[in-house]
Amino acid sequence: MKKTLKAAVIGVTAFFVSANATTDGFFKYEVIDALQINEEISTNPNNPLWEKAKSTEVTLYPQVSVRLNDKKANELIPKKEAVKAQVKAIYNDKNIAVYIKWKDNTPSVQPPFTTNQFADGVSIEFPNKFGKGITLPYVGMGDENHPVTVYLQKNVAGRDYQKVFVSKGFGSLTEVDTKNVDIVMTYDEKNKEWTAVFKRPLTDEYTDLKAGLVPIAFAVWDGNQYERDGNKSLSRWKFIRLNKFELDKDYVEYVSWGVPYVDWPEKGEDIGDxxxxxxxxxxxxxxxxxxxxxxxxxxxxxxxxxxxxxxxxxxxxxxxxxxxxxxxxxxxxxxxxxxxxxxxxxxxxxxxxxxxxxxxxxxxxxxxxxxxxxxxxxxxxxxxxxxxxxxxxxxxxx
Ligand code: HEC
Incomplete structure (x- = not known):
């Protein structure tokens, strides 16, 4: 077993050198350009500042990381469709805020003390460590070698259900302080869509986001489809571009390896058959x-x-x-x-x-x-x- 591990590590370095990434498409479809401002960042999604930030479409795919013992929930899974979300980011000297908007015709609130009705919810996650030489975490809430910080908001009746935790994999969470975090989740009845804004310091105890390219992943839960826990829609790792900080070319080459993806409007040549x-x-x-x-x-x-x-x-x-x-x-x-x-x-x-x-x-x-x-x-x-x-x-x- 030890021998194969060594061989694998050599394999990893070998293919970096031969990688030939198409970074144009990567920046167009995988990267969220953050708007840099000097004033305070508003968590109100209707604040005019948010109109100035560039919007990027992110596709979230149905995911079943835990098979639920729930016939109704499981019967819906084969029919599930991907969720298209619009994502933006704004930062200033101190904070960063991430905006996500997605369609949902049926806003669901989880009433108190029920176990058969589920809340709509949304989360974002950042790897605690990233950058040149650091491999990407398991996107479903990290793994032992790659802890992630997760910000979660759920639409639960009677309380502001908001959590921040450091996760080393699903089912291995440590809740952390939310005092520097502000999350707002609002439903627009007219357009039938949710918007959430997450605001946090650029640097905190767990993550330093002062970098040219910051990995981020998104998840949403549709309570009406009995979604909860590991049953949700999830994006792959996307990347926020913070112009103020230098872009590491090697890291770009690493994370853009193997593009395009199936949800890109432009196809382009694939890495293989x-x-x-x-x-x-x-x-x-x-x-x-x-x-x-x-x-x-x-x-x-x-x-x-x-x-x-x-x-x-x-x-x-x-x-x-x-x-x-x-x-x-x-x-x-x-x-x-x-x-x-x-x-x-x-x-x-x-x-x-x-x-x-x-x-x-x-x-x-x-x-x-x-x-x-x-x-x-x-x-x-x-x-x-x-x-x-x-x-x-x-x-x-x-
Ligand atoms: C002996 C059983 C076994 C075989 C054979 C096997 N895998 Fe895996 N695979 C696993 C297990 C168990 C995991 C989860 C543990 C881990 O993360 O390594 C995994 C993880 C993975 C993952 C990560 C999945 C995720 O959700 O992130 C991928 C991708 C994968 N395997 C692809 C393959 C491919 C491609 C092959 C054939 C070339 C293959 N596996 C052969 C057992 C196997």
């Missing part, structure tokens, strides 16, 4: 562990479902997942649902079935159960990434 990638996905046994598109035979919960991976994962993250699975190890929250029904322990309890754990621990260090595919040719890896990038829906979800 998705058809061949699909064949490689079968030939290399990926489908034995992962479910995705028409590949639905892997045992449920054996590995992350890749149905929407092309919408929520950045291309470089996909490449790294294939050659260096130990860098990001995703938490499996479904383990408790899989018991060894035939084999109770000495207390007559059914233990978890370790087949559904996504890592093993050697000398206290976690190792992904996914083998590193470092033996593949570079072009084959790129073809696999090109194929994974096409996966954006849950039509085959059962």
């Amino acid at each position: 998705p058809e061949n990638g699909k064949k490689l996905f079968q030939q290399n046994g990926c489908a034995a562990c992962h479910r995705a598109a028409e590949f639905q035979t892997a045992p449920l919960g054996m590995a992350p479902d890749l149905s929407d991976i092309g919408g929520i994962a950045n291309a470089i993250y996909l490449k790294e997942s294939i050659i260096n699975p130990n860098d990001v190890i995703i938490r499996n929250l479904n383990i408790n649902r899989h018991y060894m029904k035939t084999n109770p322990d000495r207390f007559k309890a059914y233990p978890n079935n370790s087949m559904y754990e996504w890592y093993i621990k050697t000398d206290g260090k976690k190792q992904s159960k996914m083998p590193a595919f470092t033996h593949l040719q570079e072009q084959d890896i790129n073809d696999l990434v090109a194929y994974l990038k096409t996966l954006v829906d849950w039509k085959n979800f059962k």
Whole structure:
């Protein structure tokens, strides 16, 4: 296991040198240009300042990171469509504010003391560390090697449900102080849309956003579609451009590797052949562990479902997942649902079935159960990434 890890690290440095990114499209579709101002930033989305900030469209894809035990919620999943949001950012010397607007015909409030009605909600997240030489976190709320800071607002009756937490993966959250944070979420009845504005200091205890390019990801929950927790719509890592700070060319090259994405209006040349990638996905046994598109035979919960991976994962993250699975190890929250029904322990309890754990621990260090595919040719890896990038829906979800 240790040997493959070393090989994977060498693989990572090798492909940086040969990367040939089309950064124009990247700046056009993946980057949110922040407006720099001198005055105070208003969290009122109707403040005229927000009209001056450039708007960028961000697509959020339905995601199911936790399979709910809820028939009604699960029946809706195959029919779900991506959410298109308009995103803006403003900053001054002290603070940064992020604006997000999206359509929702049915504003849902979670009444107090109910468990079967769910709130609309919205969140943004920033990696706690980013920049040259730092790989991107798991976009579904970070991972052990890549903590993220998450800002969450939910539409719960009777209280301003607002939370900030540092997360090392879904289900591993530490709530932090919100005193420097201001979040406003308002519904526009006429246009049937939500707008949220998140304001925070440029630098705080957890993250320093004083950089030319700041990764950010967005999530929204539609309460009316029974969405909650890991059942939501999620974007991949997008990037806020703060003009005042220098742009690191190496970092741009790294995060823009492998563009374009399926939601871009302009197609352009891909890094590889998705058809061949699909064949490689079968030939290399990926489908034995992962479910995705028409590949639905892997045992449920054996590995992350890749149905929407092309919408929520950045291309470089996909490449790294294939050659260096130990860098990001995703938490499996479904383990408790899989018991060894035939084999109770000495207390007559059914233990978890370790087949559904996504890592093993050697000398206290976690190792992904996914083998590193470092033996593949570079072009084959790129073809696999090109194929994974096409996966954006849950039509085959059962
Ligand atoms: C032995 C089972 C197994 C095989 C075979 C396997 N994987 Fe994985 N894969 C996993 C597990 C478990 C994880 C989650 C743990 C982790 O993060 O490494 C994972 C994670 C991933 C991720 C990250 C998913 C996410 O949601 O961010 C991608 C992408 C991926 N695998 C692609 C592939 C591809 C492509 C292949 C074939 C070349 C493959 N896997 C083969 C078990 C497997």
